[in-house]
Amino acid sequence: SKLDYGLAATLALTRVAAARGDQVTVIAFAERVLRTVRVRSGGRGAWAAYEALYDVEAQLVEPAYDLAAEAAFDVEPRSATAVLFTSVTDLAAAELLRESLLRLGRRHRALLLNLEDPELRALAAAPPATPAAAFAQVASLEIQLANRRLARHLRRGGIRVVNTPADRLALEALESYLAIFRGAAAAPAQARL
Numbered sequence: 556s557k558l559d560y561g562l563a564a565t566l567a568l569t570r571v572a573a574a575r576g577d578q579v580t581v582i583a584f585a586e587r588v589l590r591t592v593r594v595r596s597g598g599r600g601a602w603a604a605y606e607a608l609y610d611v612e613a614q615l616v617e618p619a620y621d622l623a624a625e626a627a628f629d630v631e632p633r634s635a636t637a638v639l640f641t642s643v644t645d646l647a648a649a650e651l652l653r654e655s656l657l658r659l660g661r662r663h664r665a666l667l668l669n670l671e672d673p674e675l676r677a678l679a680a681a682p683p684a685t686p687a688a689a690f691a692q693v694a695s696l697e698i699q700l701a702n703r704r705l706a707r708h709l710r711r712g713g714i715r716v717v718n719t720p721a722d723r724l725a726l727e728a729l730e731s732y733l734a735i736f737r738g739a740a741a742a743p744a745q746a747r748l
Contacts (some may be wrong), residue, residue: 557670557721558613561640564668564725565608566601568638568732573600575736580630583608584623586616591626617648620655627659636735637663638728642670646701653705657712664735666715668728669706673697673720 566579573581579594581604592607594600618641627637635660643649652667659665675695683689706716715735719727 556615556627556671557642558611560670560721561642562608562611565640566605566727567725568728569594569604570601571729572732573597577636577681579604581608582623582626582630582657584619584626585614586619588619588622588626591630593630594667598657598669617645618652620648620652624655624659627663631663635663638666638668638701638732640668640670640728642672642701643697644672644675646698647710649705653708655687656709656714658712660709660712664715665713666688666735667706667709667717668724669702669716669718670724671702671720672698672701676720 569579573587573596576596578596581590581592581594582588583590583592589611590607592604594604620639620641623639629636639656643650656665656667672741675698675715678688678691678695679699681688681692683692702718706718709716714737715731717727718730
């Protein structure tokens with residue numbers, strides 16, 4: 556599931572960040588904040604995060620991006636790196652995501668990793684055989700277009716955005732996170748996942 560890919564990428568990123576000496580806090584949320592997990596630097600940090608997150612379940616609710624941003628502000632009042640894993644398929648939720656990330660980006664270096672929905676990509680690419688399939692194709696194209704607009708708007712606001720398929724999520728997360736620190740001083744950074 557998307558949640559499984561997101562958790563795997565979060566844990567991989569947690570392991571790398573903790574090994575670098577970064578302070579990491581993982582905030583799992585749906586319509587409310589479900590878990591806040593502080594991870595110690597070093598090798599056991601990722602294991603502690605796994606133990607705290609392995610039983611998080613996917614929920615079919617509107618994600619509360621605003622509450623997650625508030626939780627990040629509460630956990631880390633200083634400038635940090637905030638990494639958000641999500642999959643934007645709801646155009647109404649995209650607006651709340653945009654507002655929340657731009658607000659978060661005023662204090663933190665924000666990175667959005669948007670997991671592309673393979674079913675939407677398949678619907679957009681397949682020639683429609685029925686009127687219902689044509690409607691589904693138009694809807695999927697609209698969602699993809701809205702995601703591109705969202706990414707452009709966020710990038711103009713200084714937010715790093717990566718749209719990626721599930722099989723590349725962990726790799727893209729690691730590459731994007733480490734790119735933030737290339738050339739930076741050797742001092743550990745704060746990380747918020």
